[in-house]
Amino acid sequence: xxxxxxxxxxxxxxxxxxxxxxxxxxxxxxxxxxxxxxxxxxxxxxxxxxxxxxxxxxxxxxxxxxxxxxxxxxxxxxxxxxxxxxxxxxxxxxxxxxxxxxxxxxxxxxxxxx
Amino acid sequence: xxxxxxxxxxxxxxxxxxxxxxxxxxxxxxxxxxxxxxxxxxxxxxxxxxxxxxxxxxxxxxxxxxxxxxxxxxxxxxxxxxxxxxxxxxxxxxxxxxxxxxxxxxxxx
Numbered sequence: 001x002x003x004x005x006x007x008x009x010x011x012x013x014x015x016x017x018x019x020x021x022x023x024x025x026x027x028x029x030x031x032x033x034x035x036x037x038x039x040x041x042x043x044x045x046x047x048x049x050x051x052x053x054x055x056x057x058x059x060x061x062x063x064x065x066x067x068x069x070x071x072x073x074x075x076x077x078x079x080x081x082x083x084x085x086x087x088x089x090x091x092x093x094x095x096x097x098x099x100x101x102x103x104x105x106x107x108x109x110x111x112x113x114x
Numbered sequence: 115x116x117x118x119x120x121x122x123x124x125x126x127x128x129x130x131x132x133x134x135x136x137x138x139x140x141x142x143x144x145x146x147x148x149x150x151x152x153x154x155x156x157x158x159x160x161x162x163x164x165x166x167x168x169x170x171x172x173x174x175x176x177x178x179x180x181x182x183x184x185x186x187x188x189x190x191x192x193x194x195x196x197x198x199x200x201x202x203x204x205x206x207x208x209x210x211x212x213x214x215x216x217x218x219x220x221x222x223x
Binding site: 040041042043044045058090103105106108 | 118122147149154155156157158159162201203210211212213214215216
């Protein structure tokens with residue numbers, strides 16, 4: 001089972017460049033999430049989606065955009081990358097809330113902005 | 115504000131028992147999760163507690179006291195492969211997960 005797949009795994013950008021991270025899940029999950037993980041900090045939610053065609057802002061949405069055109073895919077875009085966006089990005093999916101809300105994570109995408 | 119506290123790092127010996135504590139202050143409570151994350155890898159689900167008490171799963175157990183805003187993860191018969199970070203996360207009243215910074219557990223032979 002593929003589970004949650006993220007591409008690319010690694011990327012180096014220059015300040016001001018744009019890029020898109022792709023997340024795909026094959027578990028038919030309704031909920032999808034984009035997190036960033038920085039040293040010494042907990043996972044922080046960037047944006048999330050509770051179903052195809054819907055997106056919502058998380059804790060740290062500034063500088064990022066997302067789209068959920070298909071249920072299985074959740075894209076994270078950086079329009080103008082900044083050094084502060086250097087981080088490890090994790091995509092996750094789940095069936096829904098709380099007791100069924102176990103998150104399944106992708107392997108992560110390590111982004112460096114110079 | 116919402117806050118999850120857990121120790122930054124702990125060291126234990128192979129074969130021993132270790133308890134990793136997590137205290138939280140959140141806007142509402144809809145459950146507490148523990149995840150394991152090996153270095154350079156994705157977090158993986160370990161346990162979920164929503165009622166007070168102890169949940170046991172093999173060598174791992176998780177305890178919750180909602181009145182004290184407190185949980186712990188207990189790992190028994192430690193193995194070298196248990197060296198990882200352990201993340202505590204609380205689901206608040208809006209069903210958003212609030213994550214702690216994680217506890218890095220180092221296992222020594």
